[in-house]
Amino acid sequence: xxxxxxxxxxxxxxxxxxxxxxxxxxxxxxxxxxxxxxxxxxxxxxxxxxxxxxxxxxxxxxxxxxxxxxxxxxxxxxxxxxxxxxxxxxxxxxxxxxxxxxxxxxxxxxxxxxxxxxxxxxxxxxxxxxxxxxxxxxxxxxxxxxxxxxxx
Amino acid sequence: xxxxxxxxxxxxxxxxxxxxxxxxxxxxxxxxxxxxxxxxxxxxxxxxxxxxxxxxxxxxxxxxxxxxxxxxxxxxxxxxxxxxxxxxxxxxxxxxxxxxxxxxxxxxxxxxxxxxxxxxxxxxxxxxxxxxxxxxxxxxxxxxxxxxxxxxxxxxxxxxxxxxxxxxxxxxxxxxxxxxxxxxxxxxxxxxxxxxxxxxxxxxxxxxxxxxxxxxxxxxxxxxxxxxxxxxxxxxxxxxxxxxxxxxxxxxxxxxxxxxxxxxxxxxxxxxxxxxxxxxxxxxxxxxxxxxxxxxxxxxxxxxxxxxxxxxxxxxxxxxxxxxxxxxxxxxxxxxxxxxxxxxxxxxxxxxxxxxxxxxxxxxxxxxxxxxxxxxxxxxxxxxxxxxxxxxxxxxxxxxxxxxxxxxxxxxxxxxxxxxxxxxxxxxxxxxxxxxxxxxxxxxxxxxxxxxxxxxxxxxxxxxxxxxxxxxxxxxxxxxxxxxxxxx
Numbered sequence: 001x002x003x004x005x006x007x008x009x010x011x012x013x014x015x016x017x018x019x020x021x022x023x024x025x026x027x028x029x030x031x032x033x034x035x036x037x038x039x040x041x042x043x044x045x046x047x048x049x050x051x052x053x054x055x056x057x058x059x060x061x062x063x064x065x066x067x068x069x070x071x072x073x074x075x076x077x078x079x080x081x082x083x084x085x086x087x088x089x090x091x092x093x094x095x096x097x098x099x100x101x102x103x104x105x106x107x108x109x110x111x112x113x114x115x116x117x118x119x120x121x122x123x124x125x126x127x128x129x130x131x132x133x134x135x136x137x138x139x140x141x142x143x144x145x146x147x148x149x150x151x152x
Numbered sequence: 153x154x155x156x157x158x159x160x161x162x163x164x165x166x167x168x169x170x171x172x173x174x175x176x177x178x179x180x181x182x183x184x185x186x187x188x189x190x191x192x193x194x195x196x197x198x199x200x201x202x203x204x205x206x207x208x209x210x211x212x213x214x215x216x217x218x219x220x221x222x223x224x225x226x227x228x229x230x231x232x233x234x235x236x237x238x239x240x241x242x243x244x245x246x247x248x249x250x251x252x253x254x255x256x257x258x259x260x261x262x263x264x265x266x267x268x269x270x271x272x273x274x275x276x277x278x279x280x281x282x283x284x285x286x287x288x289x290x291x292x293x294x295x296x297x298x299x300x301x302x303x304x305x306x307x308x309x310x311x312x313x314x315x316x317x318x319x320x321x322x323x324x325x326x327x328x329x330x331x332x333x334x335x336x337x338x339x340x341x342x343x344x345x346x347x348x349x350x351x352x353x354x355x356x357x358x359x360x361x362x363x364x365x366x367x368x369x370x371x372x373x374x375x376x377x378x379x380x381x382x383x384x385x386x387x388x389x390x391x392x393x394x395x396x397x398x399x400x401x402x403x404x405x406x407x408x409x410x411x412x413x414x415x416x417x418x419x420x421x422x423x424x425x426x427x428x429x430x431x432x433x434x435x436x437x438x439x440x441x442x443x444x445x446x447x448x449x450x451x452x453x454x455x456x457x458x459x460x461x462x463x464x465x466x467x468x469x470x471x472x473x474x475x476x477x478x479x480x481x482x483x484x485x486x487x488x489x490x491x492x493x494x495x496x497x498x499x500x501x502x503x504x505x506x507x508x509x510x511x512x513x514x515x516x517x518x519x520x521x522x523x524x525x526x527x528x529x530x531x532x533x534x535x536x537x538x539x540x541x542x543x544x545x546x547x548x549x550x551x552x553x554x555x556x557x558x559x560x561x562x563x564x565x566x567x568x569x570x571x572x573x574x575x576x577x578x579x580x581x582x583x584x585x586x587x588x589x590x591x592x593x594x595x596x597x598x599x600x601x602x603x604x605x606x607x608x609x610x611x612x613x614x615x616x617x618x619x620x621x622x623x624x625x626x627x628x629x630x631x632x633x634x635x636x637x638x639x640x
Contacts, residue, residue: 007166010173017180021187028191049201049493097193103490104513147517 037089042068048096050105057151072118072150073111084114115150116142200492211364216323221358227491231499232358235291238263241505243531243588246290257301263288272542273583275549276576279452281307282460289586292501295319295355305345311422312348313341317411320357322372327351337374341422361407369403370395373410379426380406386429404480409466412481414581416446416459432467434581434599438574439625447635454552455562456569457635461580468585472592484511527590534582534589537600541579544607548572551614562636564617566629571610571621573632578603 029035036044046055058064063072073088074081088111095101107115119142120127131140143150209223222229238261240247248261266286267273277283285303299318304310315321316337328351329336340348363370371377371394384392398406414437418425427440438459447457469475474484486497487510504511505527508520516523552568578599582589589596602623609621 007169007173010170010177014173014177014180017177017184021180021184024184024187024191028187028194031191032194048197049490052493052495096197097190102509102513103488104509106513106517 037085040068040070042070045069050092050096050101054151061151062149067122067150072115075114075117076121084110112143119143119146197492200494202493213359213364214323214326215364216320216354216357216359218320218354218357221362221364225358227494227496228358228499233293234500235502236293237500238290239502239506240288241503242528243535244288244503244586246502247288248290256306257303259297259301262298263290270539270542272546275453275546276542276580277460278549280449280460283307292356296352297355300349310345311341311417312343312345313417313422313424314345315340315348315352316373316375316424318355319352320354320360321352322359324351324353325374333372334374338421338423341417341424342420356411360410369400369407371398371403371406371410375415375424375426376406376410376413379413379428380409382426383428383432386431401478401480404482405466405469405475408481408485412463412465412586414462414464414467416441416444416448418444418446432470434464434467434578434595437464437467438577442625442628442631445631445635445638447639450636450639451549451572453549453556454569454572455556455565455636456552456572456576457632457639458573459577459580461577461584463584463586464581465586465591468581468587468591468595470592471595474591479515483514487511487514530590530593531588534593534596534600537597537604538579538582538588541575541582541600541603541607544604545572545575545579548575548607548610548614551611555614562633565614566633567617567619567621567624568610568613569636570624570628570632571606571613574624574628575603575606575610578606 033044033047036047042055042058045051058069070081070085074084116139120131123142127142133140205224207224209220211221211224215221218229218232222232238246238248247264249264251260251262253260264287266288267283273286274283277286281304284307287298287302290298295318299305299314322333325333325336325340327336328339340351358364360372361369371380377394380394381392384390394403394406413426415424415426417423425444427437427444430436430440441459446459448460449458450456451458466481469481482497484504485501486499487504487507488495489498489510490496498507498510505524508523512523513520548568549572552565552572555565555568582596582599582603585591585596606621606623609619609623613619613621
């Protein structure tokens with residue numbers, strides 16, 4: 001039997017390793033319920049325990065029957081929604097894996113903008129008279145006063 | 153194409169293929185390794201979320217050693233051990249200063265001397281052991297050693313009562329009282345410090361606050377059990393039993409209030425008394441001790457029968473907005489933290505300023521710097537007022553001392569001495585309190601303002617014996633005369 005050329009050996013190894021990587025990746029995706037992040041169910045946000053308190057607070061909050069996590073924390077339009085999901089999702093995974101996050105987490109600037117927009121997406125008609133009085137500092141913040149409506 | 157040229161081209165193609173496949177292989181290895189590492193951390197995090205609790209030892213009502221409890225509760229125990237760490241804040245915390253050990257004091261590290269920082273304290277405490285040695289506090293881990301070796305032990309004879317709070321006292325009291333906590337307390341109080349010391353083994357331990365079977369919070373210090381009963385009786389609640397009648401949230405402050413309070417020793421039996429029979433405010437406590445004609449010592453420069461106020465954190469907190477809002481000591485000094493997915497109380501009891509995220513930001517959603525600045529503003533203002541009140545008191549002590557040297561009669565000085573007793577207690581109350589005003593900012597300012605007013609009126613009273621001061625309870629001057637007659 002003619003010995004395999006070196007390029008052929010390497011190709012075989014690369015294919016096997018790529019297969020392993022794909023297989024482990026697929027397993028990890030299923031094991032970590034990666035598919036759940038594509039959907040809309042609030043349970044997905046509590047897959048890892050960082051959000052236990054927010055999830056529990058939402059269950060007791062006034063919006064639990066009206067809105068899932070994504071209804072306030074993601075823009076309504078599909079492009080914005082998946083862009084924010086990808087961006088936030090990456091950083092959440094990064095900090096959770098690295099373990100470098102404080103016990104009391106605080107919303108990011110981007111996150112705050114999204115939430116404020118989503119308040120108005122539903123309640124815009126009711127609050128337009130209030131929003132009309134916004135001063136030079138810009139929009140009036142809903143959650144500055146109503147910070148318990150989403151999760152306690 | 154000639155043969156050699158074809159061979160060369162084939163070799164070049166093969167080399168190109170080798171490097172491409174090698175690159176792909178390396179990439180595949182990196183991706184596979186990274187994905188596996190990610191998978192492992194996900195598995196670990198899922199394990200954490202299972203909230204494990206393993207009971208590996210049985211705990212009983214005589215298990216004193218916290219290391220044994222630590223086998224069942226390793227996270228809490230680890231944090232508890234960290235009270236050895238010395239980290240200062242702007243006003244307090246736990247600051248380490250190196251020292252050369254001596255025969256009477258083998259410590260190599262102590263906290264900063266408050267007497268060196270403000271020598272006026274020596275004038276306030278002239279003739280009392282506190283003028284010999286008084287330092288910033290350190291963590292719970294040092295409570296016993298810092299009491300054993302303070303210079304106050306050499307300057308005076310301390311009774312066994314002191315150990316009520318500077319040790320894990322529950323098991324020793326049960327042992328000394330043959331199973332009766334109160335009897336053990338009464339037996340060890342009057343002993344000299346060194347003989348009583350032999351009964352005790354640890355600084356504060358798990359059993360001082362927790363029921364070993366249920367882990368529920370439990371009050372074990374006799375003086376608190378009696379003090380809170382007297383307080384509740386003054387509010388019309390009879391036979392109050394703290395361990396059955398307090399709410400869970402109240403207990404999260406009461407276990408700390410077992411020791412972080414104003415107190416005094418009553419009579420020759422040296423019984424530890426928390427002066428709460430008329431209420432928890434500074435005025436109620438002073439009125440209670442006045443009614444008992446309590447004198448801690450006679451001031452060496454003025455002859456006034458005076459009192460030492462002691463770390464009234466529990467009482468000061470009770471006057472503040474956090475107490476009113478239902479926030480307990482443990483909410484800020486032992487805030488919830490995560491160990492994996494477990495939510496536990498941080499047993500590294502310390503200044504909230506060293507852990508603002510957990511301690512403050514649970515409720516106050518503002519940046520850390522902003523919150524820290526708010527606290528320090530309160531503390532800086534309190535410190536400035538305290539310094540003014542100290543100047544006023546030192547002024548009064550100076551005037552009174554001159555009058556004593558000039559041979560003025562006790563009757564002529566009674567009013568001024570009564571004012572010194574009261575002004576000094578109020579100032580000391582804020583000075584000894586651990587929060588530099590934060591626990592109840594407005595109350596601390598009111599107390600210091602009152603103290604200043606009394607000191608300055610005392611200076612007038614020295615000059616004019618006919619002067620009738622405001623803010624001095626009726627009979628206070630007469631009481632001072634009685635106290636002086638008692639102690640001489």
